[in-house]
Amino acid sequence: MKKIQHPLMALLLLATALSVACSADRTETVSSPDGNIEIKFCLTPQGEPTYSATYKDRPIVANSLMGFEIKDAEPLTGGFRMDGVNSSETHETWAPVWGENDSIVNNYRQMAVNLSRGDLKMNIEFRVYDDGFGFRYLFPEQPAKQYVVTDEMTQFAMAGDHTAWWIPGDYDTQEYEYTRSRLSEIRSHADDEFMPNVSSQRFSPTGVQTALLLKTDDGLYLSLHEAALVDFPAMHLDLDDSTLVFKAHLTPGPDGTMATFDTPFKTPWRTVTIGEKATDILASNLILNLNDPCALDDVSWIHPTKYMGVWWEMITGASSWNYTDAENFDLSTFDYSKAKPNGRHAANNENVRRYIDFAARHGFDQLLVEGWNIGWEDWFGKEKDYVFDFVTPYPDFDIAALNKYAHDKGIRLMMHHETSAAVDNYDRHMDKAYDLMKKYGYDVVKSGYVGNIIPRGEHHYSQKQVSHYLNAVKKAADKHIMVNAHEAVRPTGLCRTYPNLVGNESAMGQEYQAMSPKHCTILPFTRLKGGPMDFTPGIFEMDLSKTALGNKLHKNATIANQLGLYMTMYSPLQMAADTPDNYERKMDAFQFIKDVPLDWSESRYIDAEPGEFIIVARKDKNSDDWFVGGVNAEEARDVVLDLDFLDPDMKYMATIYADGKRANGYTNSNDYSISTREVNSSDNIQVRMAVAGGFAISLKPII
Incomplete structure (x- = not known):
């Protein structure tokens, strides 16, 4: 034997x-x-x-x-x-x-x-x-x-x-x-x-x-x-x-x-x-x-950014990135002026103005618009070297007028560059693309690398591609542009050296609409250790058929869970990812998204276990306000939150956004409660986190 x-x-x-x-x-x-x-x-x-x-x-x-x-x-x-x-x-x-x-x-x-x-x-x-x-x-x-x-x-x-x-x-x-x-x-x-x-x-x-x-x-x-x-x-x-x-x-x-x-x-x-x-x-x-100190002489132009996006409606299937549904499409010969619009293109002047109005009215910094530029009909799954030029808008997207409209309202538009993974093509066009951004006042770009890397044989995480991603960040810094790269290599702390690298995806984010609630209690232990993630929190309508007819998926989270993510998934670039219509129906809960800062003077991780829950408290960098948040996975739990991190010489008004008594991220996502009470550093707050639930608390000094 x-x-x-x-x-x-x-x-x-x-x-x-x-x-x-x-x-x-x-x-x-x-x-x-x-x-x-x-x-x-x-x-x-x-x-x-x-x-x-x-x-x-x-x-x-x-x-x-x-x-x-x-x-x-x-x-x-x-x-x-x-x-x-x-x-x-x-x-x-x-x-x-x-x-x-x-x-x-x-x-x-x-x-x-x-x-x-x-x-x-x-x-x-x-x-x-x-x-x-x-x-x-x-x-x-x-x-x-x-x-x-x-x-x-x-x-x-x-x-x-x-x-x-x-x-x-x-x-x-x-x-x-x-x-x-x-x-x-x-x-x-x-x-x-x-x-x-x-x-x-x-x-x-x-x-x-x-x-x-x-x-x-x-x-x-x-x-x-x-x-x-x-x-x-x-x-x-x-x-x-x-x-x-x-x-x-x-x-x-x-x-x-x-x-x-x-x-x-x-x-x-x-x-x-x-x-x-x-x-x-x-x-x-x-x-x-372990990363080198900041390599930029001037960082005054780098700033945290809270944004909305013409995005979730396409992710759920309610609308389209494409301007037309033309068949046998070839960008090199196609004449958009003669094309029949499909009626589902989201990045149109009227819709973008609607988003700008909502975002500006509620104090957001920027609005991301995807699907604004020609070529979306010609790329998915085709693995072509040249699809996008990153400068030519669709006929129904007036880039000059929309940027002026946004600036007049006190916000900016956020640029989107989907490269279709044709990296050499992006390199050839990058200077002109960044120059267009400067011309119209964009200062953040969300780049994407969906698909197999072109030239063929390269991979998203190979030496050539790793160098490309960093070169794009360096070139953006020269033009005072911040970068949020999706499908790029996972971060390794380079945001210390190049702090205009304000976000990455490089993990499963909320565009995967029905992920397990365990996922967001693991990412802070893994993916986020190298740098912040553009996780796109803030989904308020979990029955996705109400956002997009025919979408049968259900997002496994409660409203309070989505608020807690703003605390547990740290990023200086945070999105309110849902649509204005879905927020309009829950404006009392939306208040926390409006209030929560993106830059902190102190963070304390209160308690956590990967795959189960995370609770964190953070102090605003620009005030004496504290914010606390928690997210939970698949077993409901009671939390007694000691407030000993507060200034002992101050009193605070706590606004508590919590799961309701019948809340459950799988079966009853919309049950939440909002309450207020006066507290100090010797008090505690008791909350119950539902299955796939969470909580969020703002603590503002009483003057």
Whole structure:
């Protein structure tokens, strides 16, 4: 009979073998400022770089190999010698342009290990914080000017069969709902029916994407991700489920290689965030801290933006992006002046003015208009290089008049550029497109990359595309334009360096109309750790047949849940995503959306558990007002909210937006209550969060 080795036994044997091989003169350590996290770097007798990590002497990452495989060269995984170690410590505070807090402490200890093999030099830099650590590879200038990476060999050897919240490894999309399972069970879900997407390529039955959330059996929370992704492909993780070792898996280019770089070069950081409570992960600034400081000299033009959109009515099917339903359409020969309008085109002058009036009347900053430009009839599923020119409006969209109308009302229009994933075409037109925005006073663009990337063979997360997304942000900054990119690579904290990157999608948002209520209680632990998401909260009509005749979907949420999202899904760019008609019927609840700020001086995560609920309190950056919100998943729960975060010398008027007694996000979404009471810091507020429910509270000082 064949004896089957338990996966954890194999892992322990690997860890033991590597630790025995590392002698004292080949081992270096660095600890976090509080001493709880220790990173041990070891060079084996074969010259293999390895690392391990502990938290309060508990293993977090067992001994794990490091390095790269290089085209037409010996792998950068062994044969190294250690030439020296440079250590330092940094303690500073920096102020984000916008964010969850008005200041962030950046306190770490650093260890840079200098390695060489002949003329080749490869250094590995570790930074260790109280809430986690990161490491990256640095290649100084050297005789071999260019390297072509065929594989990254970095490992994360897990110290147990942790519970994981994960989405499948995919080169083109993160638009999945999360699966909760043991690491050893990921393979058993490989054939699950995940949400289909127009562009998707999964690479392994045990591949997952970052940020990956884990929970150990003894209650620690871990997050594996990367920071400062610049000029390199996005990293996924591929699990060897016989040993519970993750290996970095980079998104390939068309020729199968992963990355090409010239020295000097530094890779993105590979990161592990560690918390004793779930809220520690939510509150961590590790990813932001590992990014470079702001690269822009002038940030006065960057501002939080609350907006509405001519959007949800198309998402639900009530109207159309297209101007016409012409068949056998070819943009190169089509004459729109002779076209028959389909009567369902949403971005028409009358409808846009109606939205402008509503948004301006209720104090919004901007109005997004999708489907304003020619070409929508010619793109979906066709994979053409040239569809949109990003400057020519449809006949029923008077771009000059509508922008003037908006400006006269005190708001702006927000630009929309759907690239149809034809990236080279967007690059060719970008200057003129941005110039058009400047001409008419647009200062935010929502870009989209729906479909398979053109040129064919590229992926949404490959090196070329990663560089494209950042170049678009840099070029936009030159013209004082903020960027909200959809279907782009998931964020890795670059909004610190380029704060005009005010939003991304890069996950399943509310356009997936019937998602599980668990989803929005997981995203803040995963996707949002790299930067804010344009999640599009604020849906007030959950029976979508009332918005779009024939739409049989039901959104699984309560009104109070949708209000709570403005607190739990942080972004400086927040949408009120529903239509004016649906808001008109619930103006009392709509008041919270009007009141809630987008920029905060302080944020406190009160309580949370991924997949179950999140409760957060935030203080307005421009006043003494506090706001609190919670969202809940699939089990109703009672919450006793202590108000000890309030100023003890002040009294506040609390306005409480709560689920009604019969509220249920699946069966009774519209039951909500609004109440007011005077409170102080010694009081508490009791609320019940329904199934798929939530709550929102504004706390304004009584003067």
